[in-house]
Every structure is written in C-alpha cells, then in structure tokens.
Amino acid sequence: MPDATLRIFRGDANGGATADYRVPVGPGMVVLDALHYIQGHGAADLAVRWNCKAGKCGSCSAEVNGKPRLTCKTRMDSLPLEEPITVVPLKAFPVIKDLVTDVSWNYKVNRKIPPFQPRPGVEWKYSQEDADRVQEFRKCIECFLCQDVCHVLREHRLHEQFGGPRFFVRVAGLEMHPLDGADRTALLKDELRISLCNITKCCTEVCPEEIRITDNAIIPLKERVVDRYYDPLVRIARAIFGSGKG
Amino acid sequence: MSDSLETHEHDVVVIGAGGAGLRAAIEALAQGASVGVICKSLLGKAHTVMAEGGIAAAMANVDAADDWRTHFRDTMRGGKFLNNWRMAQLHAQESPERVRELEQWGAIFDRTEDGRILQRAFGGHTFKRLCHVGDRTGLEMIRTLQDRGVQMGFDVYMECTVVRLLKDGERVAGALAYWREQGRFVLFRSKAIVLATGGIGKVYRVTSNSWEYTGDGMAAAYEAGAELMDMEFVQFHPTGMVWPPGVQGILVTEAVRGEGGVLRNRLGERFMEKYDAKKMELSTRDVVARAIYTEVREGRGTEHGGAFLDISQKPAEYVKRKLPSMYHQFKELADVDITKEPMEVGPTCHYMMGGIRVEAETAQSSLPGLFAAGEAAAGLHGANRLGGNSLSDLLVFGRRAGLAAGQYAKTAAPPRLAAGDVEAAQREALAPFGRSNGENPYTLHRDLQVTMQDLVGIFRVREDLEKALGELEKMKERWKGISVEGSRLFNPGWHLALELKSMLTVSEAVARAAMMRQESRGAHSRIDFPNTEAAWGRKNIIVKREGSAIALREEPVAEMPEELKKILAEEK
Numbered sequence A: 001m002p003d004a005t006l007r008i009f010r011g012d013a014n015g016g017a018t019a020d021y022r023v024p025v026g027p028g029m030v031v032l033d034a035l036h037y038i039q040g041h042g043a044a045d046l047a048v049r050w051n052c053k054a055g056k057c058g059s060c061s062a063e064v065n066g067k068p069r070l071t072c073k074t075r076m077d078s079l080p081l082e083e084p085i086t087v088v089p090l091k092a093f094p095v096i097k098d099l100v101t102d103v104s105w106n107y108k109v110n111r112k113i114p115p116f117q118p119r120p121g122v123e124w125k126y127s128q129e130d131a132d133r134v135q136e137f138r139k140c141i142e143c144f145l146c147q148d149v150c151h152v153l154r155e156h157r158l159h160e161q162f163g164g165p166r167f168f169v170r171v172a173g174l175e176m177h178p179l180d181g182a183d184r185t186a187l188l189k190d191e192l193r194i195s196l197c198n199i200t201k202c203c204t205e206v207c208p209e210e211i212r213i214t215d216n217a218i219i220p221l222k223e224r225v226v227d228r229y230y231d232p233l234v235r236i237a238r239a240i241f242g243s244g245k246g
Numbered sequence B: 001m002s003d004s005l006e007t008h009e010h011d012v013v014v015i016g017a018g019g020a021g022l023r024a025a026i027e028a029l030a031q032g033a034s035v036g037v038i039c040k041s042l043l044g045k046a047h048t049v050m051a052e053g054g055i056a057a058a059m060a061n062v063d064a065a066d067d068w069r070t071h072f073r074d075t076m077r078g079g080k081f082l083n084n085w086r087m088a089q090l091h092a093q094e095s096p097e098r099v100r101e102l103e104q105w106g107a108i109f110d111r112t113e114d115g116r117i118l119q120r121a122f123g124g125h126t127f128k129r130l131c132h133v134g135d136r137t138g139l140e141m142i143r144t145l146q147d148r149g150v151q152m153g154f155d156v157y158m159e160c161t162v163v164r165l166l167k168d169g170e171r172v173a174g175a176l177a178y179w180r181e182q183g184r185f186v187l188f189r190s191k192a193i194v195l196a197t198g199g200i201g202k203v204y205r206v207t208s209n210s211w212e213y214t215g216d217g218m219a220a221a222y223e224a225g226a227e228l229m230d231m232e233f234v235q236f237h238p239t240g241m242v243w244p245p246g247v248q249g250i251l252v253t254e255a256v257r258g259e260g261g262v263l264r265n266r267l268g269e270r271f272m273e274k275y276d277a278k279k280m281e282l283s284t285r286d287v288v289a290r291a292i293y294t295e296v297r298e299g300r301g302t303e304h305g306g307a308f309l310d311i312s313q314k315p316a317e318y319v320k321r322k323l324p325s326m327y328h329q330f331k332e333l334a335d336v337d338i339t340k341e342p343m344e345v346g347p348t349c350h351y352m353m354g355g356i357r358v359e360a361e362t363a364q365s366s367l368p369g370l371f372a373a374g375e376a377a378a379g380l381h382g383a384n385r386l387g388g389n390s391l392s393d394l395l396v397f398g399r400r401a402g403l404a405a406g407q408y409a410k411t412a413a414p415p416r417l418a419a420g421d422v423e424a425a426q427r428e429a430l431a432p433f434g435r436s437n438g439e440n441p442y443t444l445h446r447d448l449q450v451t452m453q454d455l456v457g458i459f460r461v462r463e464d465l466e467k468a469l470g471e472l473e474k475m476k477e478r479w480k481g482i483s484v485e486g487s488r489l490f491n492p493g494w495h496l497a498l499e500l501k502s503m504l505t506v507s508e509a510v511a512r513a514a515m516m517r518q519e520s521r522g523a524h525s526r527i528d529f530p531n532t533e534a535a536w537g538r539k540n541i542i543v544k545r546e547g548s549a550i551a552l553r554e555e556p557v558a559e560m561p562e563e564l565k566k567i568l569a570e571e572k
C-alpha cells in the first residue's frame, strides 16, 4: 500500500501551523493509528487524546479533511490518499495543543442539569420499549462532535447562552425516563436556550452513535417548551390545576 | 521550588475516576468528607466506560434459583480457591443492592418481560446473572456514577497524573501530580487516599486496555511501602480482535458467547469439546484462552492466528439489538458483518487479578490512610476473574473503601508532608527533559511489551522468566537514560517516560511472582509445572519493597469458616 501524508495542526493557544508527516499505510489502519505512528517516529510530543480505540469513549475527536470524526473509527482507506489528509482540532473549542482542545465548557453546562429524580413511591418496573426510548440517548459517548458542528456554537460562539445538542440529548434521556418526576422545561427555555436551534440536523449527521438528535431529542423537547410556555390552553389549565409534567 | 506549588487539601482524595473511584467518592461524600477525585483522562473516559457485557449480581430476576451462595461458589471456583473468601462473600452478598442503587440513581438496564432488570448468561456463572445494557454496560454505569458525584459535589481534577504518594511518618497523607495540559505540578494534601487506578495491561503488546493502564497506582503504593499480592495472575481474555493489525487486542465481549456464539478452528471443529465438554464456550476465561492458544500453536488456527467465533446462526435483528457495538466494531474496523460471517478472535491481555493487598471489610492497604479498590486492588478474584465480577467489585468495594476512608479521615490529624520528598519527586519527574540524545520512550515501551508478551504471557517457563528478568534489569537502566523533546505542555512522550517507571515496577513484580509460583492455577500456567498443587492453593505471594530491592514472600490463605466450606462443597 502507498504511504499517506498527514497534514496536522501543530500549535497551541498562541497559534501554530500545519506540518506534514509521511506514514506507511497498512490494512485496516485508522487515522488514530497514523497519529500514533507519528508519535513513535519523530514527533513524540504530538498531543492527541484517545482511550478505547474502539469508538466507545469519545476521546479522539478531530476534524479529518474538514469533517468532525472519531479518529479511531476513520479508516485510512476511506480517504483519498493521493492528497494530504488534514487533521485539525475541533473548531468549537479553544486549542490547548495540537489536536487537544479545552472541552471543560461542556462539563460546566452539564452541571446545570437537575439529576434523575424518581417519582415518589414508584415501583422499579418498566417495559423494554420504555427503556429503548431512553437508551438511545444514553448511548452518547460525549465525543462532542455534535457540539463542534452546530453553527450556534461553531460560528456564532454562543457558548454562554446555549446548551448544544449533546445536552439536549442528555435532558431528553432524563425527561423521557419512565420513572422520572423532575421538570426541566424552564432550564431548556432559559438556560440551555433550545429555541436557538433551528433544526439544521447537522448534529444528527455527525453523531457516531447514530442518535437521532434532532428528531428524537430536540423536536420533542421543543414541543414540551412550546406546550408549557406558549400554548394558551395549557397555560390556563396550569393556572387552574397546578403544574404537572408535560 | 515548592513555594509556588499549587496545593489542594481534602479529607479524602480518590485517585481514579472509573467505577471504583467514583463509587468511593460518592460514599466518602455521604460521610460528610470533602472529596477530590483525580484522573488521567477526562471525566467519563476511564476504562469502566468500555465495559460491555454486564454486572454480575445474584438478583434472581431471570433464574429464580440464584442466590449469593451460588455466586460466592462460582467466584471461588473461578478463582481456583485462592480468593480472599471474605471479599468473595461480601461481594456476592452486596452486589444486588449496589445494582439496585445504580438503578435508583438513574441507570436504565435492559428489562425482563415483567419489567425488571434483565440478566444474561456468562462464563463460569451457574445462572443467568449479568445485569446489562446491550453491550455498553460500563458506559451506563460510569455516566450514572459521574452525574451522581457531580451533583453531590466532589471536586474533579481531570487530566492530572499522580506520580508519587507522600507520607507523614508511616501513614499516607498526600500525592504529587502534574497537569497533563500545562505540565505544571500540583500537590494534594489529604487525610486519606483511595487508589482506584485500574490495571496494568499496557505492559503487554496485545491488550484490550488503554494507555491509562500502566500500573501507576500499584507502583506508587509499592514505592510507598504497601504490599502487593497475586501479581502472577494476569487475565488473558480469550476473544480479542486479531485482524486487521491496528485493532489487534480490542475486546470482543464475552456476551457474544453468552448470547450463543460458537468457537471453531480452521477445520470447522467446535474445539471447546476437547477442553471443557460441559461448559463449552462458557467455560472460564483461563480455560478458553488456553484452548484458543493451543489450537493456534498446533496449526489449527485461522489465517491471522486466531479462532472463529460465530453468532450468525442467530437472527440478524437479535444480534444487532443485543450486541450493537460488536456489530459496528466489526463492520467498521474489520469489514466483517457478524450477522453473516464469523469473527476472527484470539487471546488479549485484559485484566489484572493481582494488585494492592487490602483488608476485606475496609479496603485498607497495609499502610494506614491508604485504601484501594477496583482493578488496582487484589483478593476478590483469586487466580482468575469471572466476567461481570469486575463491575460488581467496583461498586461493592468502591463503596466500602469510600466509607472506610471517610471514617478514617474524621479522626486523622491534618497531614504534615516533608518538603524534601515533594522536591525529590519533582526533580525525578523532570529529569528526562534534562538529558539530550537519550533513548526515545516509545522504543523502550515497545521493547517492554515484546518482552512481557513473549516471555511472561499465557504460558510461562523458567528459562523464559529468567530471560525476562534479565531484560527488565537492562530496561531499568535504559529508563534512567530516557530523554524527551518539546515542552511540558501536553507532551505524551514525557507522560509515557514517567509511566514507564510504573510499568517496569509492575512488570518485575509479575515476572518474579510468576517465577515463584511453581504450579499452574487459573490464569497462571507454567509449562514446567503443569499441575495444580494443593500446597500452593494455600498460599498467596506477597510483594513488598525492601530498600531499593523487591522482596517476595509466601503467606497462608486465610482459613474459611465451616459454613462457607459447606457452600463450596455443594454441587449445583
């Protein structure tokens, strides 16, 4: 097999530039293998995150030829090897060094979300169908590729106002838990600002776990917010009967 | 140097944010302790996230006849009776409650027809016992614990690596670490420390383990003077991927066999008939790993030196639903559709039964103030771990470690650390920057992996072990000459250089203990001592530092009470 050239961003918060590295390509090789090869042959200080090398931990995210990808699941033979393969860090987050970005913002957003709260006196029983609905959201490996591709964060940099698709997925997993009794609609409306999402579906397209982020998480959550805050009948009913979960 | 050193103080510091560390932290918080959790990766990326098959707990949701006694017996039999009986008993008794607790904190397990937690079959377990979420149980567990801990309010220091434990007299009362990002040092002062740093798989070439598994916790405990135990018992999981080369070692969950997967050799023979006709594919891991290894060695292996594992006889939809990540893993990384074709699999280094010696009830090590749980600790699994018994171990003994550490901290005096120790640790850590033209850490790591793989692997023999120990001596010298380039800013070469020290320490402990145990038992197979010897069945090997040398001794396995002996004698 031919050699490949990887054109990798080298630098830190103060800036940097891409550098080219030649890598021999073997069968089944993935981009992360190529990065490890480079570390072992000449660039020992190349900064890369990874853990499982099997698409399970969501550590190895980067932009490969302009697309947000898990480098451990991106096969070299799926890329055009005649041209240099560009590997740069996620754009939605500040660079620390090389391919490593500062994703701590995500952990801060997560803290705002009220945890699972079982309804009082529940019996711990529910069907597999009920479980399936929530398990889709709980598959999330926190790779933050969806955050990276969402224009609200990537272009408009509204990190201070917006939660991002990852956290709509997380809230959906809690809100649709068959035994949960908490209400997170105010949070969705005011703190995570779900209304800023205009359903472009870019997040769904990049999710390596194939979570239907927009259709199954965001749209139903938007409906909950609308029902709660903007539907006049619901508002009247709430005034009369008190608030309950939508 | 230490004047400007960033310092944090907590009642309890937990090193490790996998299942064991997080569960310990939650319990210490519940004791009212202030808790700091340190981990090498981002929060939520520890090894636990990769666990696939399930958590073993005798809940009897599927097989009503199951109970803690049977789980206890299975664990002891799996461990070839070298287990700490009290740990095995506590584990079997408490794991159902620990699983229910996870559910109450928001975990969503697969369900039975009547809506309870579903359980599946696994090797060495008499009954269907593994609570699971498809084949991503570990992800469910780590998210649940992480969210719980964050809500309860622990402080997390992530991408922060501990290089040394610090003492106040005999007790352990602090740790020195560096931020991976900036390369700056940070000091932790604490009344109690829980080590939950996981295993050592990265000392082998073919492994299911990530870069984190360099034995740091065990090595740091050893350096501080704590005892290690059962270091000769390294588990090779029978089914890792073998092809293509880049994925070699990545785990193929035992759940494939639990769901009915069948093993065959190149000739199409279902070879487990020869090795364990009763349990077949669901025999214990040591047996299945040796069986595959033997088939390959005797010329009946597949093209890439493995065996075939086939689940394609099951309906495609069922396979995709119960084993989704296996389906994707093979499809995307190996171009194999497991609903139609067999997988190629072979043994991969997976789990460390040995580790820090602890007291069963409290998880305290042989040093005051130092506790250990999870894969970093030894005792529960004896000579061989059953699948699913690790995740339950993390919960049961993570909780016990956190509880005991929280209580210990209540009466312990504030720590006094010697400035000299802190400075010495920093000097040692920075030494590789001071050398030029020394050896590259990646080269040394590769050589270590080849040595351990080839000479201290599944089958062991005196000549190989002697050779390995000779090589390790040379590598310890080579380590002193390692140099790294670049700055301290997120520098993986430097990180590896420091981790190599831990890897060399634990490798030597494994090789020496393997040399000492002159029998074959569980995961430890000696070609020159192929039999299991009753006398060795009554002894654990303890490893401890004496000055700068490693010292090994035998110690009797604790005597089991009569009522437990009776349980073991029952046939089921």
Ligand SMILES: Cc1cc2nc3c(=O)[nH]c(=O)nc-3n(C[C@H](O)[C@H](O)[C@H](O)COP(=O)(O)OP(=O)(O)OC[C@H]3O[C@@H](n4cnc5c(N)ncnc54)[C@H](O)[C@@H]3O)c2cc1C
Residues within 6 Å of the ligand: B015, B016, B017, B018, B019, B020, B021, B038, B039, B040, B041, B046, B047, B048, B049, B050, B051, B052, B053, B054, B055, B056, B137, B138, B160, B161, B162, B163, B196, B197, B198, B199, B208, B209, B212, B216, B217, B251, B350, B351, B373, B374, B375, B376, B387, B388, B389, B390, B391, B392, B394
């Ligand atoms: C692919 C795979 C599948 C598995 N499937 C199952 C299964 O189905 N069922 C089962 O029971 N078991 C399974 N196991 C085994 C089980 O997952 C592990 O044994 C278990 O998760 C270990 O948990 P832990 O809490 O001890 O350590 P880990 O989860 O590995 O956490 C270790 C922590 O220590 C930190 N750490 C290490 N060194 C340092 C340092 N120097 N400084 C700071 N922090 C440090 C790490 O960053 C990490 O946070 C599987 C293992 C693998 C690899």
Ligand code: SF4
Residues within 6 Å of the ligand: A149, A150, A151, A152, A164, A165, A196, A197, A198, A199, A200, A201, A202, A203, A204, A214, A218
């Ligand atoms: S659908 Fe919404 S959340 Fe997803 S990328 Fe588009 S704007 Fe962002």
Ligand code: SF4
Residues within 6 Å of the ligand: A058, A139, A140, A141, A142, A143, A144, A145, A146, A147, A165, A166, A169, A206, A207, A208, A209, A210, A211, A213
């Ligand atoms: S929702 Fe999908 S893309 Fe977003 S973080 Fe989770 S796994 Fe990644």
Ligand code: FES
Residues within 6 Å of the ligand: A049, A050, A051, A052, A053, A054, A055, A056, A057, A058, A059, A060, A061, A070, A071, A072, A073
């Ligand atoms: S390394 Fe875990 S997802 Fe890529």
